[in-house]
Amino acid sequence: MSSLTPIDHQFDKEHIWHPYTSMTQALPAYGVVSASGCELTLEDGSKLVDGTSSWWACVHGYSHPDILEAMQKQLSTLSHVMFGGITHHSAIEVSKKLLAMTSDNLTKVFLADSGSIAVEVAMKMALQYWQGRNAPRKQGILTVKQGYHGDTFAAMSVCDPEGGMHTMFGEAVTKQLFAPAPKTPFGEALQEGDLEAMEALLETHHETTAAV
Template sequence: MGEHPHWYTEGVSHIWLPYTQMKTATPPLPVKATDGVRITLSDGRELIDGISSWWAAAHGYNHPHIMQAMKAQLEVMPHVMFGGMVNEPALRLSKRLADMLPGDLNRVFIAESGSVSVEVAMKMALQYFFNRGEKRSKFVHFRGTYHGDTLGTMAVCDPEEGMHGLFGDVLAKNLLTDLPRTRQDAEKFAAFLKKNAADVAAVITEPLVQGAGGMVFHQAETLRWLREACDAADVLLIVDEIFTGFYRTGTRFATDQAGIVPDMVTLSKALSGGVSPLSACVARAEIFEAFYDDDPSKALMHGPTYMAHALGCAAANASLDLFEQDDYAAKVHAIEGQLMAELAPCGFAGNVKSVRVKGAIGVVQLDDARELEALKPKFVERGVWIRPFRDIVYLTPPLVIDKDDLSVLTGAIRDVLGA
């Protein structure tokens, strides 16, 4: 390793890193370039990216189609306020999302981050009932879930998940329960929801995979049971597809595997191909109609400054082009099969609790998480970027990764855990 560049040495003492104890953390790696599935460090070393920049870079880095779309938009108009004005990329994106989502999910609120899109969905759910004359104030959420780091979203994460436990006493009090995984569980959940329905605005869940809570999987039946219970109790269903959306679990949306229509769905990450902050909360027509009134107090009073920024929407439209032009379901099916075959031997390592795969998500869960910090530099030494958390080592590679590069990632995990 050579000396760090001046921008690193001059600036690193002024940053505040996410999810990091700054006093004891290993210094961050200086990145100078990205391309395809590779990250180039300032000293010239290349790392194959195993986590797609927190699951967002579905098409890899610097995809020429997305880059060209952004350059063209940048020359015309990177941003204009969305209050009283609209722009072509945002309207085209809204129409395309409405066309690809199931049922009457056709009203699109475009924001700039995943957490904000969840906040918007929660706010919509509360006001939906306020506008109907009902003062419902709570949400039902599940153990093991994560929906964001803002105050509202922290209040629907698992309080024992770890990251937000410190704030448990000051967050809004919602109803925490277990995801139903059997028909008997589903019946108990339906009774629980009906009992509390008068005070519940919505149930919120991650579909098929609870991501940051530990990459915990569940079946499509769980989503159908939630939909049935919400319908029976007259409660809304919010599905957070920020991680799972756009083929990560094998289908365009995870809810496609259950055949349900949520009342609201949140999207981000791969929506823009991982190149621009962007998110969307998409609501059903019935939700929108509760706000559509002569009474100005029934309007949704929410508007991020960079809402529907044209540059990000241009990136998202280009990202959707790529999803439509190529068979991403087939790509993910191939990745899934390779992950299953090449991660399975990890199950024989001494500290491994389980190995599981769903779509383009591969997880090796450990019995003892205390050694995870020591593993991180070992992956870098092997030329890969893999960032374990909690008690898991996981892969969520770009969906365009080839077999050889994916084998380097899985081989690094086998080598490091075997050693």
């Protein structure tokens, strides 16, 4: 099986720099020609299971008929428009659904186009809030170790500061406050003492901490 237009692997190798890949000793890039469900079909006809859901962006699988129908309908009506000073029906409807999932005291929706940007926006909102409250010293973020929140600079600053892949950026990344990660396994209720270190850090640094 092959795609309609053969994949130019030589051009790819010489000119395209793939994420998390060396420029000089790049890993092989597999040529994908189609996708369905959780499977990617390669140009030689073999199939791969996409265990990362296209980096968490395709959680319902490829070629889902309901999603394809909705995308085609939206593309033929309004493919994209800037959101500054403009609104539209689809944005309002998805925001209504998001609000219905959250607690009653969360009443605002800010739409972002990736996980990293969502983290960046949340951090900027926290800092801007304290600026508006005339507390400009509150610019730090308190978080826990062993976390991953994205690859943009603000998001990198709250990723794990020791074992994370962002340590190479050194002083260019803003220093934040880190508490030990809770020892309770994920999905279980936190145990007594899990948050003691975080509480102590917040008590000591609350005057300069903008958000947790």
